[in-house]
Amino acid sequence: MALCLHPDDDYEEVAKKLAGVLALVPGAHWQAPTGGAINQARQQLGSEPVKEVFQQVPRPAATESTPGAWLHGRRVMAIDGFVVELPDTEANAAEFGRDSAGGYETVFPQARVVAISECASHAIVAANVAGCWAGEQTLAFSLYQRLTEEMLLTADRGFYSFPAWNEARRSGAHLLCAAHVPRSSVG
Structure with missing residues (x-):
């Protein structure tokens, strides 16, 4: 800390x-x-005490007067994923892996992180970390229970699915998700 x-x-x-x-x-x-x-x-x-502290400590930081923090009475939140490079150790490589999707293996082991953060303050209020091959939707699923009724969660189309939507709505939060709409063929 x-x-x-x-x-x-x-x-x-x-x-x-x-x-x-x-x-x-x-x-x-x-x-x-x-x-x-x-x-x-x-x-x-080990990692368990750090995880436990993180489960108890994070919360939104914006106040009622923080610009951009609220939209129609809802705290604006976002969910997204990213990859971080880790120190090049055997333990990290074994635990998290090295990405090779681009046709070459990365120099450093990588971890995938999916986090829910407050848009105005960028405060991360919930996160899951796993190996680089973990799917964002899988990591996101357990985070939805950390939402509250005052929140409006924004997400890109990679996070949208009916099970995810239903899980997030169980929290009482409001959702704004981009969805993929296939182009209609022009005759």
Whole structure:
């Protein structure tokens, strides 16, 4: 969480800032951990506690007066997917894979992310991460339960399906989805 507050700093610099604050506590004798110690602790922690915190913390950030945040009383949200490159480790390659759809294998392992975010603030309120071969609709399906009645969810045509629509509507949210309409043949 501290890394989010200091996005331009690395682990050790953020730890030193935290240790500096702790040093102000009377009787405290605390030293910042090394980068290696932080990395080791993150590996021991695993991903489940991070996922649990993410499930509880994210929420929309826009207020009533934030420009573009609302449309006819509905908070404007969007769902979309993207791919991120990961550090080139055997564990990442095994867990997430390397994309080879373009006829060549990518240099780095890649993860596919599907997220629901608030359009005005760009705050991500729900996300799923999986290997690069995971489908966006599959990753999106469980995110729909995080919608609320005050939301208007916008989505491109890649997310539209009747099961997805029904799941999202169960939340009470309103939906605005692009749909593919086949061209009619001109005689």
